[in-house]
Amino acid sequence: MVPCTWKFTKVFTTRILDDGVIEEKDQARIEDKNLHIVFVLGGPGSGKGTQCSKIVDTFGFSHLSAGELLRREMSSDTEIGAMICDTIKEGKIVPSEVTVKLLHKHMEANENNKFLIDGFPRTDENRVAFEQFIGVEPVFVLYFECPEEEMVRRVLSRNEGRIDDNIETIKKRLKVFRKLNLPVINHYSARGKVHKINAVGTIDGVFDNIRSHFVAYECFNIAPLQAGRSDLIHAST
Numbered sequence: 001m002v003p004c005t006w007k008f009t010k011v012f013t014t015r016i017l018d019d020g021v022i023e024e025k026d027q028a029r030i031e032d033k034n035l036h037i038v039f040v041l042g043g044p045g046s047g048k049g050t051q052c053s054k055i056v057d058t059f060g061f062s063h064l065s066a067g068e069l070l071r072r073e074m075s076s077d078t079e080i081g082a083m084i085c086d087t088i089k090e091g092k093i094v095p096s097e098v099t100v101k102l103l104h105k106h107m108e109a110n111e112n113n114k115f116l117i118d119g120f121p122r123t124d125e126n127r128v129a130f131e132q133f134i135g136v137e138p139v140f141v142l143y144f145e146c147p148e149e150e151m152v153r154r155v156l157s158r159n160e161g162r163i164d165d166n167i168e169t170i171k172k173r174l175k176v177f178r179k180l181n182l183p184v185i186n187h188y189s190a191r192g193k194v195h196k197i198n199a200v201g202t203i204d205g206v207f208d209n210i211r212s213h214f215v216a217y218e219c220f221n222i223a224p225l226q227a228g229r230s231d232l233i234h235a236s237t
């Protein structure tokens with residue numbers, strides 16, 4: 001399995017408590033972890049979250065869903081929470097600064113060094129912000145290919161009470177996906193990093209296809225695995 005090669009540079013955070021006691025907290029900086037990051041991309045409802053749970057159970061990654069982190073932040077009674085709510089309702093993309101900071105916070109707090117980052121980067125701006133702020137490239141990118149009618153069907157029957165699971169917002173999210181997310185997938189595809197997954201089929205059937213990519217990755221001792229360069233993807237509309 002994975003050799004754990006943390007460098008363990010500690011960051012000491014000093015805080016003076018109310019009673020004058022000095023509390024020193026130490027944490028490993030994520031910059032010093034030997035991070036293995038897999039980005040999981042695909043349109044809304046293509047099954048990213050469902051498959052991430054299975055990857056976590058089988059391959060020991062930690063799952064960070066950018067959408068889920070934003071939804072949690074949205075329920076905070078703050079200006080940023082309200083901004084996230086408006087943006088998600090409109091099917092638009094939250095400014096990268098907010099999302100990357102949330103990802104950073106959760107990666108830093110988690111001892112694991114293997115992360116599945118689901119629904120990120122959604123735009124070139126997201127991608128560049130992550131590269132600049134976190135400074136790590138993904139080892140590979142899973143791209144869930146799914147017909148739009150199937151994605152709409154799945155989202156409309158998801159029934160989790162999400163404010164963006166309605167036909168009006170779904171249409172906007174699909175448009176944003178075609179316009180902003182496909183260029184990101186093409187960016188990684190040109191670098192041989194994209195593993196295309198056929199997202200149609202039973203949940204277990206789709207996972208069987210995904211499994212081989214992680215097994216191969218582990219066999220290569222977690223060295224960045226170069227996928228074959230796949231054809232560029234063009235938005236159909």
Ligand SMILES: Nc1ncnc2c1ncn2[C@@H]1O[C@H](COP(=O)(O)OP(=O)(O)OP(=O)(O)O)[C@@H](O)[C@H]1O
Nearest residue numbers: 043044045046047048049050154158201202203206
């Ligand atoms: N292979 C599948 N076949 C049929 N339904 C599926 C399949 N995979 C997932 N689903 C269902 O489709 C819905 C959407 O799946 P999921 O939430 O995993 O998608 P997602 O890509 O994470 O969506 P989003 O980007 O909107 O968060 C869920 O109700 C899930 O149970």
Ligand SMILES: Nc1ccn([C@H]2C[C@H](O)[C@@H](COP(=O)(O)O)O2)c(=O)n1
Nearest residue numbers: 066067068091092093094119120122
């Ligand atoms: N990188 C991201 C990821 C998500 N969002 C917002 C906009 C999405 O429509 C919404 C839901 O995300 P999902 O659960 O479908 O991954 O969250 C964003 O702005 N930036």
